[in-house]
Amino acid sequence: MGTCKEIYPGIFKIVQSKPRRIAPPVNVYIIAGDDGLIFDAGYGDDTSIQLAGDAINSIQNRNKNWRILRVLPSHSHPDHFSGLKQLKSHYGLKVMLTEQMASVLSNKHAYRNSYKLSTLQKYRYSTVFERISELPLQVVFRTMYKKVYGIAFLQSHDTTVRPGETIAINGYNFTIIHGPGHCNDHIMLYDNKEGILFAGDNILRSIYTWLGPPRSNLQEYFDTLEACLRLPNLKLILSAHGSTIHNPKERIKEIIEYRKLRTRQVYSLVANETHGITFARLLNSIYPRSLERRWLAKGWIIVTLEYLVNNNILTFEGRKIKLGANDINTV
Known part of the structure; x- marks a missing residue:
């Protein structure tokens, strides 16, 4: 077979x-x-x-x-x-x-x-220049998806x-x-x-x-x-x-712990910045040497930020990410 x-x-x-x-x-x-x-x-x-x-x-x-x-x-x-x-x-x-x-x-x-981001998400996680510069890449990926997938x-x-x-x-x-x-x-x-x-x-x-x-x-x-x-x-x-x-339950627990570890990593990077940090700087702090990895992996960072903001652990002031009212240990 x-x-x-x-x-x-x-x-x-x-x-x-x-x-x-x-x-x-x-x-x-x-x-x-x-x-x-x-x-x-x-x-x-x-x-x-x-x-x-x-x-x-x-x-x-x-x-x-x-x-x-x-x-x-x-x-x-x-x-x-x-x-x-x-x-x-x-x-x-x-x-x-x-x-x-x-x-x-x-x-x-x-x-x-x-797959369209909200206006607020676009503002927080990208600039107009970045969105325009990504348009050719989006066309390439749409063509590739149709042919390869x-x-x-x-x-x-x-x-x-x-x-x-x-x-x-x-x-x-x-x-x-x-x-x-x-x-x-x-x-x-x-x-x-x-x-x-x-x-x-x-x-x-x-x-x-x-x-x-x-x-x-x-x-x-x-x-x-x-x-x-x-x-x-x-x-x-x-x-x-x-x-x-x-070993299903052991693996599920590993995944939960990994996601919690990554969540604390994002929180710690923001907490270390007295005056806040932009998403671009945060992304570069996590993936400083790889443009490809930054492009592919920025999704999980955005999703993690949304989670922390929804729980009032982080907050946005304009494009700056800062600490919110709640402690990281509340989640």
């Missing part, structure tokens, strides 16, 4: 790979049964779709009672939804979306609007799903869990009997998930991670990137 492997009885994983500096390898999971489901649609380029199609055929040939009929993304980031349209047109899969995902993925304008939008879908509903497949009963933080429309699937969590991008084994405005929220991410810790029988996490997590 090539790159499609059975990682748990009736659950298969495909790894769609790209040059790492262009796009991350992404895991696409197939839960086999007479009404089988693909969780995360992956990329939409011809090679990725062919890989998924070969896996579907191989799985169905393995057991004549198995039919892969549905596909559901974990969230509306391009490495998770781009394959939806082609999987539907090539293999007849029914597309399942939440209402929130459907509104974002209906067309390119809705999708782009979902194979992005395609859907004017309609087949089934609307909602958090709290259960998807039954071949003896598994997966509850849909709303899990915002990384992305505001993120969902996860959890089978309590087997203790299996399809975590999407929320929990990764060896790296920390990307956060960035306006669709990431650090408080919501903490809440999602704490909710995962409370899952009563959690034994195994199947993530959208990387390998299987066999």
